[in-house]
Structures are given as structure tokens and as C-alpha cells.
Amino acid sequence: MSPFSKSLTLSGRRIVAACVRHHSSLTTELIENMDKKATWDRFYTESSSGSTTFKNFEWFFGFDAVRDFIMPFLQTKSHPDSLLRVLDMGCGTSALGPCIYRHSPLPVRVTCADISPVAVRLMQEHVRAKAIQPHNPSSQLEFVELDCTQLHKHYSPTSVDLIVDKGTTDALLRSKEGKGKAGLVLKQCLKVLRSSGSLLQFSDEDPDARLLWLETEAQEQGVMAADVGVQEVGVLRGVCYYCYQVTPRSVVISNE
Numbered sequence: 237m238s239p240f241s242k243s244l245t246l247s248g249r250r251i252v253a254a255c256v257r258h259h260s261s262l263t264t265e266l267i268e269n270m271d272k273k274a275t276w277d278r279f280y281t282e283s284s285s286g287s288t289t290f291k292n293f294e295w296f297f298g299f300d301a302v303r304d305f306i307m308p309f310l311q312t313k314s315h316p317d318s319l320l321r322v323l324d325m326g327c328g329t330s331a332l333g334p335c336i337y338r339h340s341p342l343p344v345r346v347t348c349a350d351i352s353p354v355a356v357r358l359m360q361e362h363v364r365a366k367a368i369q370p371h372n373p374s375s376q377l378e379f380v381e382l383d384c385t386q387l388h389k390h391y392s393p394t395s396v397d398l399i400v401d402k403g404t405t406d407a408l409l410r411s412k413e414g415k416g417k418a419g420l421v422l423k424q425c426l427k428v429l430r431s432s433g434s435l436l437q438f439s440d441e442d443p444d445a446r447l448l449w450l451e452t453e454a455q456e457q458g459v460m461a462a463d464v465g466v467q468e469v470g471v472l473r474g475v476c477y478y479c480y481q482v483t484p485r486s487v488v489i490s491n492e
């Protein structure tokens with residue numbers, strides 16, 4: 237095993253163990269299969285069973301830890317007449333998407349998408365039971381079951397302003413069979429984002445590894461299709477977290 241894959245495995249184990257303290261067989265399944273719908277269905281079913289009150293589950297941290305990274309993207313409209321389109325990709329039962337809907341001063345359409353129908357149903361039931369008031373009365377919030385390797389089935393090209401990804405790409409990259417899916421997800425994001433749009437990945441992966449991966453995967457026929465940057469979010473429980481920003485570039489491929 238290379239030092240790189242070893243550090244990924246240890247990191248994945250630490251996060252999963254911290255999140256799932258009681259279910260050891262589920263922990264083992266999660267560590268290797270975080271790219272699988274069935275794993276997450278089981279995770280959200282088991283995390284919500286035995287309790288009558290809904291509680292958001294947050295991977296790494298909640299909205300407050302990253303609001304300063306997200307809110308600057310919600311200050312300018314891409315088109316005067318339309319809502320800003322925001323996607324929380326692999327939303328799980330996190331409050332990130334609902335918090336964006338609640339706090340955005342400009343009208344937004346926030347889509348919280350996940351491959352797990354269990355997570356989507358829990359969130360739909362939660363907002364039905366406890367309505368969230370948006371800052372802007374024209375804002376919209378929806379929860380959809382969607383495999384993000386196939387974003388083109390839900391979105392037209394260049395139609396999304398902001399994609400947030402808290403732990404989803406990490407989950408794919410850390411899975412035995414998920415690395416190809418992580419690359420597909422990135423390419424799909426670059427297709428559906430507007431030229432003025434951005435993808436924000438919140439991750440604990442070290443910049444040496446993630447920037448190299450992003451720069452490699454964002455190439456189309458050897459040409460860089462995106463600009464990539466990183467900022468430190470901060471240290472929480474001894475772990476340093478990062479915000480990776482990916483912005484599409486218009487790629488001009490010459491036939492000469």
C-alpha cells in the first residue's frame with residue numbers, strides 16, 4: 237500500500253469511527269463502500285431509528301463553520317430575472333442546503349441531492365414538519381434523489397451557479413471502487429456549472445493530494461478545463477479542513 241493510500245484509509249477510518257460510534261459492522265461497510273447507495277441507505281436508516289425526533293447528521297461540521305466561504309457566492313445574480321441555482325451534492329441529512337436557503341439575501345433555488353432515497357425522504361419529512369423561512373421570499377428548496385455521476389439528467393449545461401460538496405467527493409475517493417465515480421462527478425459539475433459558477437469541496441484531504449487530483453481530473457484532451465484553488469477552513473478536533481474551489485474555464489480546442 238502506498239503512503240498516499242494509507243493516509244486516505246486512516247483518515248477515512250477516523251472520520252467514520254467518529255461519526256458512527258455504535259455500529260461496528262456498519263463502520264466496516266462504510267469505510268470500504270462509501271460510494272454505494274445501499275451503504276448510505278443503511279447508514280441513514282440506522283442513524284434515524286430508535287429516535288422520534290429528527291436530528292441533522294453533519295459530516296465534518298455544520299453550516300456555521302463554512303458560511304463565510306459560501307455566502308460571498310450568493311451576492312450577485314447571474315441573470316437579473318432568475319434565481320441563483322445552488323446544488324448541495326450528496327446532501328445526506330445535513331442542514332447545509334436548508335441553511336443556504338434560509339440565509340441567502342438573493343433569491344435562490346437550492347437543490348439538495350443525494351443517491352440515498354432514505355436521506356432524501358428524511359429531509360423532505362423534516363422540512364414538511366418544520367417549515368424553514370427563507371431570507372428572500374422568492375427562494376425555493378427541494379430534495380431530490382439523484383446520482384451525481386449523472387447530473388446532466390437533472391440540469392442543462394451551464395445552468396448552475398454554485399455546487400457545494402461537503403464530504404461527498406471524499407467519500408467516493410476513499411471507497412474501494414469509488415475513485416472513477418469521483419472523477420465523473422467532477423466532470424459533470426464542470427458541465428452543469430455556469431462560466432461564472434463554482435464548485436466548493438469541503439474536505440480534510442491534504443492539498444498536496446487533492447490539488448493534484450483535481451488538476452489531473454479537470455483536464456479535457458490534455459487542456460485544463462478549470463481553475464483550482466484552496467483555502468484553509470480551520471482545525472477542528474485536531475484535524476485541518478480545507479475548502480477547494482473549482483471554477484470552469486472555457487476550453488478552446490484547436491483542430492489545427
Ligand SMILES: C[S@@+](CC[C@H](N)C(=O)[O-])C[C@H]1O[C@@H](n2cnc3c(N)ncnc32)[C@H](O)[C@@H]1O
Pocket residue numbers: 270271272276293294295296325326327328329330349350351352355382383384385401402403404407417
Ligand atoms: C460523507 S456523506 C456527506 C453527507 C453530507 N454532505 C454532510 O455533510 O453530512 C456523503 C454523501 O454522499 C452521498 N452519495 C454518495 N455517492 C453519491 C452519488 N453518486 N450521488 C449522490 N450522492 C452520493 C451519500 O449518500 C452521503 O449522503
